[in-house]
Amino acid sequence: MSSAESGSSTGTRTRAGASWLRPVVAVLGLLYLALGIAGFLTPETAAVGHETSRAVWIFSVTPLLNLVHAAVGVLGLLAATRRTGAIIYCWVLFVGFTGMTAYGILATALVNPEDPINLNWADNWLHGLTAVAGLVLGIVAARAVNRAAAQAR
Structure with missing residues (x-):
């Protein structure tokens, strides 16, 4: 085998590490985009107290939360175009949604009617599970990329 042939197969193996990540990140991006758009399209309903003024399925919606x-x-959709972007997106999901979960737990427990985000427990679960998914995907993808790079050497 010539050096050019072995170089191209090495490059292919390196790129193959975590090839599953981009579609997974695209699906996460589509789900959150759909949730955000659905929140903007949901008409206001009459609700009392902290339970939320509007809801999409079981999740509370406010303009700020819809924007987020x-x-x-x-x-997520932009990050899914490149493997490196997808890995970075996973870590950003982990950090960002860990913070959102912590804030949501405090906000839900303290029940402040003037809370601009107005999270409920369903939102906290969604954000917490997204943070865990970001962590797991980030670790597994980074290991797959490192394993592929080690095999290429």
Whole structure:
């Protein structure tokens, strides 16, 4: 085998590491974009207290939360175009949604009617599970890329 042939197969193996990540990130991005858009399209309903003034399925919606969900969705779709972007997106999901989960737990426990985000427990679960998914995907993808790079050497 010539050196050019072995170089191309090495490059192919290196690129193959974590090839599953980009579609997974695209699906996460689509889900969050759909949630954000659905929140903007949901008419206001009459609700009392902290339970939320509007809801999409079981999740509370406010303009600020809709904007966050839509931005996370768009960033996910953009990140899915490159493997490195997808890995970075996973880590950003982990850090960002860990913070959102912590804030949501405090906000839900303290029940402040003037809370601009107005999270409920369903939102906390969604954000917590997204943070865990970001962590797991980030670790598994980084290991797959490192394993592929080690095999290429």
